[in-house]
Amino acid sequence: MTNETDALSSDRQLKTLVLTDLCDSVALTARIGDAAAAELFRTLDVRALQLLQRWKGQLIDRSDGMFLLFDVPAQGLGFALDYLDALAEIGKQRELPLQARVGIHVGDVLFWRNDEDAVAAGAKPLDVEGVAKPTAARLMALARPNQILLSAVAEALLRPSQRELGERGAHLQWKSHGRWYFKGLPTLQEVFEVGVAGNAPLRMPARSNKAWRRLPLWRRPVALVAELLLVVAVGAMAWILVRPEPAIAFAERDWVVLGDVNNLTDNQLLGDGLNRAFRIGLEQSRYVNILSELKARDTLTRMLLPEGSAIDRVTASGIAVREGARAVLIPVVRESSGKLQVSVDVVEPESGRVVYTVHSSGIGTSTVLQSMDDVIGQLRGRLGEALADVEKSSAPLPKVATANLDALHAYAAAQAAYASGEAEKSIQYFDVATRVDSGFAMARLGKMRALVNLGRYEEARHELESAAEFRSRLTTREALYMDAWSADLLSGSDSEAFQAWAVLAELYPDHQGASVNAAAAALLLGRYTEAAKFASRADIPQSGQRGGVLRLLGRIRLAQDQVDAALLLLRDPDALPAAGMSRYLVTAMAASGDKNGAHEVLRLLPTGDPGLKLDAAALALDQGRNADALSISEAAAAACPGSSFMCDFMHVAGLVTKAAAGSCASSREVGRILDRVVQGRGDGDAGDASGRRFLAGAAIYAAQRMGSGINVTEKLPLLKRAARESNDASALRIIELVEINQLRMSGDAAGAVARLQPLVNGEELFQVHSLLAQAYADAGDKGGQQREASWMQKHRGRAYAEWIGSAPLQALNVRDSLGTPLAGGCLRPTAEKSILR
Incomplete structure (x- = not known):
């Protein structure tokens, strides 16, 4: 690596990029003349510099527009809003249509200073480059006049912090314009708009040869023509066709909310136990993401519902709408015509209607898990998962969990106790489950995790070794989970532990614990880029551990010397524990230079x-x-x-x-x-x-x-x-x-x-x-x-x-x-x- 490259790498910083463009500036100059235009642009420059000082920005380049950098995302948005207001004010005074388009993105950029000869020849003293720059430029170019477009990264950081803009922040409206392809950039970009109703367009941007929206296949021109021909061809016979069953447009890795089992029998073992079995079975899929129980219960609290409320169809739909889940699944068990039927209602969250139902029946409780397996297989296929993948990744529930309903019931009680923070109590239930079925490997793993939580590592190692004897009784996902803990507790190698957690996190992205543990293991090794990758992956709205994830990500950003980004994460309301502060906030404040403030927080x-x-x-x-x-x-x-x-x-x-x-x-x-x-x-x-x-x-x-x-x-x-x-x-x-x-x-x-x-x-x-x-x-x-x-x-x-x-x-x-x-x-x-x- 050259010295020049080293210098560039050392100047990589996380910044908020704001690009503006004055609309129709050439036509404006032609309309009012060169002298008047020059005087107008000087006025605009003065106002822009005043706003830059107010919002603590840095001007990197300017022509018809400006390229600006800010340390804090809220400062960049505050500048953009004030700049558009200033244009409107000056335009009104001069009876001129002054408008601008704005693009905002948050990302890493590289800084370097040009040598004196280059500056003397006309180069800028400071140059800034990086993928973040063309991303912001594409957003700016896509925007309509007076429109502020944001990347998904910028929106995720700005939306929770809009209160930093004071009263103005309370009146902002946010709108997603879908996912777009940007010329020259390899990945799809979700585009958002922010603005005040009446001032901002809050409309879909117009596509161009450098930015075009990703459309579903059925909305593309060629597909529309084919669809029209098909309609004409079959229209005459439409009356004899059965109306197709409505379905949910489910995509790979979409989220679902699992409701409580609706047990319509007199057997209490067919309640929580079946709910746990259904979750175990569906978790074998790498196609479907299931909202964690912890997150579902947390959302119930935010919905102001009593603790312990049942997650029925209505409640589950409310959770799904809040957390962006595509579907609600309500398992039902009933006796019908002498048979025990297991079914799952698939519910559309917005309307609360049942879209379709899959079911399977057997005679007696001994068949209930087999029926559950059949229902899960049908469901995965109906949601769009390839049949080959379903067959490849499915193992019968009695084989990978337990065939004993009493053991399953105790296991469900143990998991509920652990989720409630009662690790000691959960161990008692796990012990009941393994006494009933000594080969119930998942229960042994659950007890191991509870022991780790209590700091009883020697006992945890013993339980882990016992679980390993029944590896064949685990799903692929749970076997990888056991391997990761084995590397963590038994190998004595931080590198092996990281690799094991990373494998599980890559194969099962919805396993939040795997992503968090992979990030923590990478941080323990000083591998900050990988730590940030896994921690960022775990930082999703559907996470039941978001507070811990934000604190971990804040520490990682601090280790990467992105102090402002760390402070932003650690001051997020979700990152603050019950005490109101965290030790990581202390270190971030101290690193930023606010030692006295850090000391005051420490005292709390x-x-x-x-x-x-x-x-x-x-x-x-x-x-x-x-x-x-x-x-x-x-x-x-x-x-x-x-x-x-x-x-x-x-x-x-x-x-x-x-x-x-x-x-x-x-x-x-x-x-x-x-x-x-x-x-x-x-x-x-x-x-x-x-x-x-x-x-x-x-x-x-x-x-x-x-x-x-x-x-x-x-x-x-x-x-x-x-x-x-x-x-x-x-x-x-x-x-x-x-x-x-x-x-x-x-x-x-x-x-x-x-x-x-x-x-x-x-x-x-x-x-x-x-x-x-x-x-x-x-x-x-x-x-x-x-x-x-x-x-x-x-x-x-x-x-x-x-x-x-x-x-x-x-x-x-x-x-x-x-x-x-x-x-x-x-x-x-x-x-x-x-x-x-």
Whole structure:
């Protein structure tokens, strides 16, 4: 990669792009004359600059229109609305038809500055490029006069934040104009319009040779002609044809809402149990997305319905309309003519009418699951899924779940308890299900998940191993889910865990948990682009975990140094937990420079979260309150006297905080912390092996930062061998950093620089730059040292949000991002051997 490319990559930023075009400017000039036009354009320029100052925008280019950038989407929209109003006002004063078209998009752009010779020859001082620019240009060109068109990304960010525009925001109307093809862009773009009724057209844009709307096949010209001929040919016989059954225009990956089973029998086991069986069966499809129970219940609350309300046809239709689901499915079980019939009513949400019904019957309760299988197969075919795919991905419910209705009933009760936040209670129900059917693998997986939620990892591992013995009793989806947890809990490799979650998320995009876990696993590895991809995929209106998704995505954006985007996400009302604030908002505010505001928010948060104490210590260092940082970290470690992974983590974080504060740690203290981390002496929970290896590396690195010439030849090879055998990429990264630092400390600064430079790839450890700065300083390269110091100051978001190894190095990252030399330290070479023995 060339230096030029590196420079461009380092200047990639998330921005709101606004492009405007003054309508019929040439005709206007011809009408009023060159002199009058020049004076008019000067007036417009002055007004535009005033609005730019108000809305904190940046003018990149102008001719008949303007190319503008804004840090916050709401600022871009506020400018566009005010600019159109200004044109109308000036046009009214001068009796001229002044109108403009506007396109708004949010995306990454690349910045670079042209050299002085190019500027002298007429080039702009600053150039901006990226796919986001032609996207905004196509939107602008498509717009009608006085029309503001938005991309789907811009609309998704702006609509929830329209209140930031004050009273004007309350009167805005939003309208979707469908999906469009833009010339030169490979993917379909959904186009939205925003404006005030009476001022904005709020009409479908006209197609052009550079933008055309995607139309259903039946509306295309050739198809219309064929349809007309067909109508003429069969019109004479129409009276003898049976009117076709109405259907829903269901497309692949459309959403459905599953209502409660309408149990018309006296057997109570045919209620919740069948509802659970129906969900399990339909989830085998990669064609249909089912709204989660958590999201459905959350929507019920927002509909002001009592907790526990039945999700019948009317209620389910209301949920579907709110969440954009295409269809409602209402399972029904009844006795008819001595048979037990299972059916599903397919309901159109807007009208609430039953579009069609599929059904199957058998004799006795022993046939009910077989009938359910038959109904699900029919339904998938009627919704448009290929028959071959249905046959390929379907397994009989008794085989992949349980044939025992009592076990199914207990399993349904367990899932309901877990969804209500009663993990301990759910374990009791899961145990009932597996006592009735010991091979009920899904119930074992459910218990495993509840145990993880309670932090009982050893028990969770045991339950996971038990479930694996009955792998043949799982659907493909659930088997992949088990594989992902196995990689997470048993392999000791963060890389394997990420790959497993990513596979499940790619194959089943409606599995929100898979996308969230894949994003979290990628963030834990420092793979920020992939983390953002999976977290963004999980950020959909139908998600039942949207608050957690927004907080995760906010932390990822912060790690990508997109601080404004992170703040926007973390201040979203859906992202704020019951306490009203989140710890991630604290770090984003601190990274943005609002340290006092971050401190005030921190004071409002509950004090029990260990991670919050880590953030509090980092913020104290950021504010120059080193003594407070030491006090916070020492109190956190003292409050955790056990040997669990979390307690070991807090002790290592305390050691890192001491290094960051320029304080001392005795050789005895460092040795004790290293011993407990490496040996993993536990209280029934051995913790995460990969995490322990990273913690050991972080502890050694912190010890290095306190002194010089530390001998790492004894413990480091053992750590490195274990990391290699486990394919532990994260641990290998910190171990390599320790080795390079040892090389620098031995006097080979040039060798350290040579090994560090290839590590810089955009997703490297923050401490790579800190170590580079030290190595450059040791080599007498002040320019290199200043470059790295500048990089750290510009990437304070990464300093706070880096999550590799669960973020034990946060205190050093934040301290180094201040750009001032670190004084202090206390270790001496004579004590080194005892430290690492």
